[in-house]
Structures are given as C-alpha cells and as structure tokens.
Amino acid sequence: MTLALLHTSPAHIPVFDALRDAEHPGLGLRHLVREDLLAGAVESGPEAVSAEVGAVLADAVAEGASAVLCTCSTIGGVAESAAATVGVPGLRVDRPMAAAAVERGRVVVLAALAGTLAPTLALLAEEAEKAADRPAGVRAVLVDGAWARFCAGDRDGYLDLVAAAADAVEDADVIVLAQASMAEACRRTVTRVPLLSSPRSGLAAAAAAARRVPRPGP
Structure with a gap:
C-alpha cells in the first residue's frame, strides 16, 4: 500500500x-x-x-x-x-482541517502566501455549506514577511512570524494555518485560541x- x-x-x-x-x-x-x-x-x-x-x-x-x-x-x-x-x-x-474549523464558529485564516488565501477561503466556504446551520464567519490574515523567510530557508524566522500572528488574533473561535509548512508554529504560540494545522x-x-x-x- x-x-x-x-x-x-x-x-x-x-x-x-x-x-x-x-x-x-x-x-x-x-x-x-x-x-x-x-x-x-x-x-x-x-x-x-x-x-x-x-x-x-x-x-x-x-x-x-x-x-x-x-x-x-x-x-x-x-x-x-x-x-x-x-x-x-x-x-x-487541508480539507479535514477545514471541516473541523467550520464547526467551531468564527475562523481566522493565517497564510504566508497571498495565493493560498483564495483556495483556502473557497474550501472553508464549501465545508461551511456542508455543515447544516453552521455557516462560518471567516477572516483572512496574510502574515507579512513570512513567505520571504520561508523561501530564504529561515525556518525559525518563518515559524516565529506565524506564531506571532496567531498570538495577535482576537475575536476568533479557531485559527486555521492555511499552509502545511506552518504546522510547527503551534508549538511556539501562547494564544488560548485553538489552532488547526493540516498535516x-x-x-x-x-x-x-x-x-x-x-x-x-x-
């Protein structure tokens, strides 16, 4: 297999x-x-x-x-x-992550790459439509400078920027990390808002x- x-x-x-x-x-x-x-x-x-x-x-x-x-x-x-x-x-x-996110209520999406936002938001809308009576309120945040760090091979700098962006989120029930490369930022945050990653x-x-x-x- x-x-x-x-x-x-x-x-x-x-x-x-x-x-x-x-x-x-x-x-x-x-x-x-x-x-x-x-x-x-x-x-x-x-x-x-x-x-x-x-x-x-x-x-x-x-x-x-x-x-x-x-x-x-x-x-x-x-x-x-x-x-x-x-x-x-x-x-x-990211589909299982999206399905879990729309069950939580207010969603904030963090992305390092602008091109990831539209596909991720469309996926969340799809999953919200499937979840009866659970439309998700979704807000998107592009993490400034993160993609440049990723492309430069600065993994720690990249993850630190993602973690800082997550810690700055307010008025959300869940934070979605749009890219699989962001997953380890979960270990660097102090926010009490649940984070979801996709891997x-x-x-x-x-x-x-x-x-x-x-x-x-x-």
Whole structure:
C-alpha cells in the first residue's frame, strides 16, 4: 500500500515521514516534489497548472500509488479535481482541517502566501455549506514577511512570524494555518485560541483512503 504525496516544497518531506512513522507504520510514502507547480499557480492561477498536476498524479498511479495526497493548499483544489480522473482516491491535505474549523464558529485564516488565501477561503466556504446551520464567519490574515523567510530557508524566522500572528488574533473561535509548512508554529504560540494545522489530519484521511482501495489479487 503506497500513498503518493504531491509537494511544492521539499520541506514537507520530513514532516510527513515523521507523522507516518509515529501514526501510520507500514504505510509506504512516495514523495513527489514539484516546486514549479506552485510558481505557475502563483503567477497564473491554480487552474493554469491543472493539466500538469493531472499528469503527475496519473504517473504516480501508474507506478503503483493506492491514493494521492496534495500537501499544497494553493493547488489542492485542482489536485482533487485531477485525481477524480486517475482511478484512485485523491485528497487535499487541508480539507479535514477545514471541516473541523467550520464547526467551531468564527475562523481566522493565517497564510504566508497571498495565493493560498483564495483556495483556502473557497474550501472553508464549501465545508461551511456542508455543515447544516453552521455557516462560518471567516477572516483572512496574510502574515507579512513570512513567505520571504520561508523561501530564504529561515525556518525559525518563518515559524516565529506565524506564531506571532496567531498570538495577535482576537475575536476568533479557531485559527486555521492555511499552509502545511506552518504546522510547527503551534508549538511556539501562547494564544488560548485553538489552532488547526493540516498535516496530521490530512495524512490520516489519506492513509484511511489508501487502506480502503482493494488490493489486486494474486
């Protein structure tokens, strides 16, 4: 049983490997890193890279993937759509997080990259519509300077800026960290507002989907 993960940064690989080792032993992970897909999505919009995303996922399935997980929030929607054509379950890492967030009430979304905001807000709106009588009030905050720190390889500086932005949030019932790379900022905050990040719940959902795929007979 192999789960293919589509990343737009190699920084995600150790995060998901560690989660797999701790919580899903025996699950095979195949990491596919395509930084160019995020660059194209930021420049021209996520739909501009949908064909390339579909080709990457199709190749992963041809090489034996039981399910595919996109760990990039910016292209997660197009990855979900593309996965519908490749014959195995396809998930975006932030959907379980979004579903949990809209159950909490007032949501503040923190993002390091402006291009991530629209896909994340659209996902939250989708999940709010599914949750009967639970429309989410959503406010978005772009963390100034964080993306430049991430691109420069300044992981501590990046996480510190995200944590500081979370600590500054008021009038919210939950804080959503829009990008998987933000997850470790949860350990650096002092806010009493609950924070949700996507790697753990996203990987759990994808692992469950992979397990449900029938295995070929002898």
